Amino acid sequence: MxxxxxxxxxxxxxxxRNKSFxxxxxxxPLLIVGMTFFIAYLSSVNKGEVKTIGVHDxxxxxxxxxxxxxxxxxxxLSSLSYDKAKxxxxxxxxxxxxxxxxxxxEELATKTxxxxxxxxKMDFLMALQRTIDAKLNKENLEKLGFNSDxxxxxxxxxxxxxxxxxxxxxxxxxxEIKIAIGFAFGxxxxxxxxxxxxxxMRSVIEEKTxxxxxxxxxxxxxxxxxxxxxxxxxxxxxxQFLIWIVLGGAIMIGASFFMGxxxxxxxxxxxxxxQAEVATNFMDQxxxxxxxxxxxxxxxxxxxxxxxxxxxxxxxxxxxxxxxDSETDSxxxxxxxxxxxxxxxxxxxxxxxxxxxxxVAVVFSLIPLTSxxxxxxxxxxxxxxxxxxxxxVLLYGTFIFVVWFAAKIYRVGILMYGKKPTWKELYKxxxx
Amino acid sequence: xxxxxxxxxVVKQYGDYTALNNVSLxxxxxxxxxxLGPNGAGKTSLIRIINQITMPDSGVVLLDGEKLKPEHVQYxxxxxxxxxLYKTMKVGEQCLYLAQLKGMPEAEAxxxxxxxFEKLEIxxxxxxxxxxxxxxxxxxxxxxxxxxHNPKLLILDEPFSGFxxxxxxxxxxxxxxxxxxxxxxxxxxxRMESVExxxxxxxxxxxxxxxxxxxxxxxKRQHRTNTFQVGIVTNNIEGLMLQLTxxxxxxxxxxxxxNDDLKLEVHLxxxxxxxxxxxxxxxGQVTHFVEKIPSVNxxxxxxxxx
Numbered sequence: 058m059x060x061x062x063x064x065x066x067x068x069x070x071x072x073x074r075n076k077s078f079x080x081x082x083x084x085x086p087l088l089i090v091g092m093t094f095f096i097a098y099l100s101s102v103n104k105g106e107v108k109t110i111g112v113h114d115x116x117x118x119x120x121x122x123x124x125x126x127x128x129x130x131x132x133x134l135s136s137l138s139y140d141k142a143k144x145x146x147x148x149x150x151x152x153x154x155x156x157x158x159x160x161x162x163e164e165l166a167t168k169t170x171x172x173x174x175x176x177x178k179m180d181f182l183m184a185l186q187r188t189i190d191a192k193l194n195k196e197n198l199e200k201l202g203f204n205s206d207x208x209x210x211x212x213x214x215x216x217x218x219x220x221x222x223x224x225x226x227x228x229x230x231x232x233e234i235k236i237a238i239g240f241a242f243g244x245x246x247x248x249x250x251x252x253x254x255x256x257x258m259r260s261v262i263e264e265k266t267x268x269x270x271x272x273x274x275x276x277x278x279x280x281x282x283x284x285x286x287x288x289x290x291x292x293x294x295x296x297q298f299l300i301w302i303v304l305g306g307a308i309m310i311g312a313s314f315f316m317g318x319x320x321x322x323x324x325x326x327x328x329x330x331x332q333a334e335v336a337t338n339f340m341d342q343x344x345x346x347x348x349x350x351x352x353x354x355x356x357x358x359x360x361x362x363x364x365x366x367x368x369x370x371x372x373x374x375x376x377x378x379x380x381x382d383s384e385t386d387s388x389x390x391x392x393x394x395x396x397x398x399x400x401x402x403x404x405x406x407x408x409x410x411x412x413x414x415x416x417v418a419v420v421f422s423l424i425p426l427t428s429x430x431x432x433x434x435x436x437x438x439x440x441x442x443x444x445x446x447x448x449x450v451l452l453y454g455t456f457i458f459v460v461w462f463a464a465k466i467y468r469v470g471i472l473m474y475g476k477k478p479t480w481k482e483l484y485k486x487x488x489x
Numbered sequence: 490x491x492x493x494x495x496x497x498x499v500v501k502q503y504g505d506y507t508a509l510n511n512v513s514l515x516x517x518x519x520x521x522x523x524x525l526g527p528n529g530a531g532k533t534s535l536i537r538i539i540n541q542i543t544m545p546d547s548g549v550v551l552l553d554g555e556k557l558k559p560e561h562v563q564y565x566x567x568x569x570x571x572x573x574l575y576k577t578m579k580v581g582e583q584c585l586y587l588a589q590l591k592g593m594p595e596a597e598a599x600x601x602x603x604x605x606f607e608k609l610e611i612x613x614x615x616x617x618x619x620x621x622x623x624x625x626x627x628x629x630x631x632x633x634x635x636x637x638h639n640p641k642l643l644i645l646d647e648p649f650s651g652f653x654x655x656x657x658x659x660x661x662x663x664x665x666x667x668x669x670x671x672x673x674x675x676x677x678x679x680r681m682e683s684v685e686x687x688x689x690x691x692x693x694x695x696x697x698x699x700x701x702x703x704x705x706x707x708x709k710r711q712h713r714t715n716t717f718q719v720g721i722v723t724n725n726i727e728g729l730m731l732q733l734t735x736x737x738x739x740x741x742x743x744x745x746x747x748n749d750d751l752k753l754e755v756h757l758x759x760x761x762x763x764x765x766x767x768x769x770x771x772x773g774q775v776t777h778f779v780e781k782i783p784s785v786n787x788x789x790x791x792x793x794x795x
Binding site: 060063064067071075263264267268269271272273274275276277278472474485 | 504537540541542559562565567568569571572573574575576577578586587589590591592634
């Protein structure tokens, strides 16, 4: 067996056998699924609460328009005096909607007041304003001599269809789906780099603190040791990700089946024709979307950019591990690595969503430190081939340079003990 | 006798600091070679170059007559001063891994490992993790790892530091046995008594330069001071002293003796030992007459402080 594959094998086994790795691999999906359901549960608990709100509307302008809903109940307090209504509302109710008596009904647009000590929920406020708008609009129209029913009938709700110049039918929500896919992959790469880059760093530091490093590099070149570490760790990481996907999927399906089964007494075994039709329709829909999204090119570029980005960053991590004596010392060197990663995610979030082919998005998808994330976010929208090619060339070019650079730091750093190096010293090591 | 290792005019600089200044060494095949020098003299730098951990800026290193190349790592067994093992890895797996890194096939490594485990009576440790072993036990494993691949040349940097006396002795015996079987050994140390006991050749490195190199006896011969320790039973001490101080320089000294004698250290200077002896015999009975041979320690201190 070649020396490199020996090192890869050892690193892989060491990672996989590690207790915290095993625990995280099997507990991770449980935690995430558990968290999801916990949050779902919490919001369902929230829903059960019914809030009561008083309405003081002497002129009975709106009182019939406030309809009770699942979580809000309205109580008409118009018969009481304003002060009494306020008192009882502040004692017993969530709040009071006060509609003053005015000469001109239009004044109500600004004079209606919601009185409460708690600031109202956003959607409640919106609904309240919508109700007032609708009522006042209707009143206004009728005052001008229009029949509001006729106008209601005359209203048209448009639904724009999507098409392509090539003549195919377009799909709605395609952009949203593309954004979601791009983000999922971009985010995945970032997480992977941070988690497993850190693992590479820790394993370098471990060899240093164990003092075994000098024995190892009297047998193998530091460069091979570094590469073996990076590859071995990433293989362990990929294994962990695969287990997560499989396990997480299984738990999700199992859990939702369990929850669903509880609600509707189990009639699921007999699928009605209607349900079957819905299901096939759904499958057709998915199929249509799949045709629209460049699945193959997304997967291929995911692999290409993933490998490039991960290797690029882990070389940095390895160099940092070699330069310091303990993990606590690594913080000052880690900042400059995390920054571009965060930048990539935020830039991707802010620019790619608005304009996938705008200047900022294009530039950041070419810069090697941000390209693995930003480019993956752009790919579902179709990226010109020359940009893709340029980005890959830049990424791998930088990767080779950084590996060379990291190997130099690594070679010197692993034999240095005792003092925390400064940036200036790291620069000096490059010249040894 | 040919040389297992030749270092020719090696220069190594770290930035502005010169770690090795034109150093040359010859390590004869089958010898135990002591590489001496104070801390920071450049020993470790030299050893790292021999192990191809770092490259010299200029100069050549020949192993068994061949210029150093990557495959040579399998002929060298190296125990660095800063040493350790993977704490969470099992003993057996760890030894196999390190032997395989040196280019040894797995099956052969297993066989060798069995031999050593039996020899050091540690068969039961195969599945233990290093962190479960005591420090002394881990040191034994460390030694096994160093010699497992049957190196032609053993390089041991401060081999006995950190070993308890029992283990140190055990390891010393193993080293001597390996040497008898033909393995050449380079010792880097500043523990002089082990040098005195084991080494055939020594070299002294100080402030990046090699100051002394050669066979241990030759080096000692070069550093003899023409001083004799003398014991004599006499009743005319004053007369004797008068005679002696006339020709020689004298010092007080002490050594073990059963007689109630006068003990002196005599520098011969331009005279020879017979002249000293003939004076002594005129005054009484000579009970002790030995040339004072410089110890490695004396040579070391003398050379370094010059």
